[in-house]
Amino acid sequence: MKTPEEIFEILKNKFGDAVVEIDTETPVDKIITVDAKKVHEIGKFLRDDPEMKFDALMSLSGVDDANGEKVTNEEDGTFEYKGGTLSVYYHLHSIKLKHKVTLKVSVPREEPEVESVESVWKTANWHEREAYDMFGIKFLHHPNLERILMPYDWPGGYPLRKDYKNPEYYHGMKIHF
Amino acid sequence: MGFLDKEFDDGNIVVAKAEDLLNWARLSSLWQLSFGLACCAIEMMATSASHYDFDRFGVIPRPSPRQADIIIISGTVTLKMALRIKRLYEQMPDPKYIISMGSCANSGGPYWKHGYHVLKGVDRVIPVDVYVPGCPPRPEALLEGLLKLQDKIRKETLRKKTA
Ligand code: SF4
Numbered sequence: 001m002k003t004p005e006e007i008f009e010i011l012k013n014k015f016g017d018a019v020v021e022i023d024t025e026t027p028v029d030k031i032i033t034v035d036a037k038k039v040h041e042i043g044k045f046l047r048d049d050p051e052m053k054f055d056a057l058m059s060l061s062g063v064d065d066a067n068g069e070k071v072t073n074e075e076d077g078t079f080e081y082k083g084g085t086l087s088v089y090y091h092l093h094s095i096k097l098k099h100k101v102t103l104k105v106s107v108p109r110e111e112p113e114v115e116s117v118e119s120v121w122k123t124a125n126w127h128e129r130e131a132y133d134m135f136g137i138k139f140l141h142h143p144n145l146e147r148i149l150m151p152y153d154w155p156g157g158y159p160l161r162k163d164y165k166n167p168e169y170y171h172g173m174k175i176h177f
Numbered sequence: 178m179g180f181l182d183k184e185f186d187d188g189n190i191v192v193a194k195a196e197d198l199l200n201w202a203r204l205s206s207l208w209q210l211s212f213g214l215a216c217c218a219i220e221m222m223a224t225s226a227s228h229y230d231f232d233r234f235g236v237i238p239r240p241s242p243r244q245a246d247i248i249i250i251s252g253t254v255t256l257k258m259a260l261r262i263k264r265l266y267e268q269m270p271d272p273k274y275i276i277s278m279g280s281c282a283n284s285g286g287p288y289w290k291h292g293y294h295v296l297k298g299v300d301r302v303i304p305v306d307v308y309v310p311g312c313p314p315r316p317e318a319l320l321e322g323l324l325k326l327q328d329k330i331r332k333e334t335l336r337k338k339t340a
Pocket residue numbers: 215216217218251252253278279280281282286287311312313314
């Protein structure tokens with residue numbers, strides 16, 4: 001059993017710059033930020049290393065950090081974010097060693113590309129599709145990156161982004177109240 | 178002349194208007210498309226179960242729209258589902274009836290403002306006969322909805338399809 005700080009040290013020594021920082025100020029889980037293009041390698045190490053054995057991906061969630069520049073349209077009061085980041089959080093658990101860790105990657109909003117961890121944990125398959133569906137985060141090398149909740153032909157972008165605007169109609173059905 | 182001025186000794190003969198007979202048959206055997214959408218469907222299942230016993234009104238779940246007379250829209254109609262509901266409805270043979278059960282199917286319910294994925298009322302895609310309010314409606318409310326629908330069917334005529 002290891003604490004997140006110990007895990008961070010081990011990862012830092014092994015992966016160098018790909019492991020960015022650990023946030024210990026958070027109230028519950030301590031969060032290790034890693035490189036979006038290396039997360040699958042780090043995940044594979046965390047799964048296979050005898051001291052880590054993170055055999056379960058409990059959750060994978062997308063987040064819109066909404067930390068870009070907020071541009072408001074004066075005419076209709078809508079707004080959108082320019083710049084800033086989208087994030088993905090990975091909650092890992094080792095059933096064998098009974099320890100937990102949280103990973104995070106942040107990617108630019110205009111080009112949100114994260115390596116898929118589907119090859120490491122099969123659980124990630126649908127979770128990543130959901131994050132793609134709701135936030136538009138592209139998971140590279142995912143075997144089937146399709147929308148999972150919204151209709152396949154949804155015209156309206158990614159609904160859980162903070163600056164999301166619903167389309168007026170879908171297949172001739174009025175959406176707004 | 179006709180039947181009405183004759184006296185029948187045989188007790189097995191009943192004289193009725195064709196309309197009444199048809200309506201009575203229709204309203205007493207409303208076979209329901211076995212179909213549930215969200216939390217309201219749980220309450221609909223409770224209505225079908227032994228305690229409330231939907232069966233005593235002739236409501237029997239059928240697994241195919243081709244055999245169904247009534248579709249109870251029990252729950253949240255997402256935009257994705259709305260297309261399927263429309264198709265199911267179109268596959269049902271006439272005469273066919275619709276009960277919209279719960280706030281979601283009536284108007285979008287809790288999703289009326291921020292539900293980016295919810296159709297704000299199933300009557301935007303198919304014609305509803307009876308609306309049952311509630312979130313979810315209790316089984317008694319659904320039963321009352323069914324009785325209202327039966328009243329409606331009882332008033333139908335051959336010349337005009339729906340009352
Ligand atoms: S009306 Fe209420 S109980 Fe019924 S489906 Fe909607 S949220 Fe669920």
